[in-house]
Amino acid sequence: MSPLNAYLLLSASLFSIGLTGALTRRNAILVLIGIELMLNAANLNFIAFWRYGPHPEALTGIMFAIFSISVAAAEAAVGLGIILAVHRHLKTTDLDQMNSMKG
Amino acid sequence: MTVVFLILAALTIAGAAAAMSLRSAIHCILALTLGLVGLAALFLQLGAQFVGFTQILVYVGAVAILAVFAIMMTHRASAPAEPILSASWLTGAIVAVAVFAVLAWAIHSTPALTPASLPQPEASVNQIGAALMHRFVLPLEIIGLLLTVALIGAVIVAMPEKQDTL
Numbered sequence: 001m002s003p004l005n006a007y008l009l010l011s012a013s014l015f016s017i018g019l020t021g022a023l024t025r026r027n028a029i030l031v032l033i034g035i036e037l038m039l040n041a042a043n044l045n046f047i048a049f050w051r052y053g054p055h056p057e058a059l060t061g062i063m064f065a066i067f068s069i070s071v072a073a074a075e076a077a078v079g080l081g082i083i084l085a086v087h088r089h090l091k092t093t094d095l096d097q098m099n100s101m102k103g
Numbered sequence: 104m105t106v107v108f109l110i111l112a113a114l115t116i117a118g119a120a121a122a123m124s125l126r127s128a129i130h131c132i133l134a135l136t137l138g139l140v141g142l143a144a145l146f147l148q149l150g151a152q153f154v155g156f157t158q159i160l161v162y163v164g165a166v167a168i169l170a171v172f173a174i175m176m177t178h179r180a181s182a183p184a185e186p187i188l189s190a191s192w193l194t195g196a197i198v199a200v201a202v203f204a205v206l207a208w209a210i211h212s213t214p215a216l217t218p219a220s221l222p223q224p225e226a227s228v229n230q231i232g233a234a235l236m237h238r239f240v241l242p243l244e245i246i247g248l249l250l251t252v253a254l255i256g257a258v259i260v261a262m263p264e265k266q267d268t269l
Contacts, residue, residue, distance in 0.1 A: 010115070012203055012207055013203065019195075019199040024188050024189060025187060026187060030122075030128060033131065036166060037119055037122070040142055040158075044145065047151045050151070057224065057225070062153065062231060069162075070246045074249055074254070078256055081256070084176060084260075094185070
């Protein structure tokens with residue numbers, strides 16, 4: 001197995017672990033954490049393809065990873081803000097009990 | 104494939120798996136921090152120093168702390184022992200296993216794109232700064248605007264509402 005394949009396989013495992021968490025956990029914060037793990041798996045792919053792909057001097061993979069980390073940080077801030085606002089209304093972060101869109 | 108890669112990969116996978124399976128939410132965040140540090144070390148091993156240190160600063164320093172604060176603010180002291188998995192957990196687990204199977208099959212069946220060893224590419228902070236200021240200056244400005252808007256929006260969303268607006 002080439003190094004690139006090893007990194008891609010590791011990234012696929014991370015993505016699946018994050019997807020499992022996002023689909024099965026009840027706590028909304030941990031679902032958000034699962035989504036963060038999936039984003040991190042994508043970042044690992046960017047860096048691995050930059051390292052083992054052609055033209056690494058263009059730095060495209062590095063730039064994509066940096067911008068992806070910034071967007072993930074913005075997403076985490078907004079997501080946790082929404083969870084706090086929902087918690088203020090419904091007094092719960094249990095996704096199975098959030099069954100109404102009305103505030 | 105080196106021993107260092109195997110150790111870091113095991114650390115990352117263990118941290119991520121623990122973060123998604125532990126019962127207490129605070130323990131989950133601590134395990135996630137371990138996994139993210141392992142991932143940052145993998146970035147360093149791949150030669151992307153700047154991204155590795157950014158990963159530690161942003162994820163371990165900001166996102167994990169933010170998540171801990173959110174958990175503490177939404178925690179109920181007298182929480183009953185309720186199941187940690189949602190009612191439809193079996194469907195979710197099957198979907199995730201299927202996604203992993205498809206990804207692993209695709210990776211396994213693709214012929215190796217590159218020779219096993221390449222010279223380590225150079226990515227100094229100097230080069231990254233120059234690229235951000237020349238070729239990637241428009242995305243940099245857009246990401247700055249996005250972060251400003253997202254942080255203001257997060258504060259407004261999380262702010263306590265006035266009673267008469269309800």
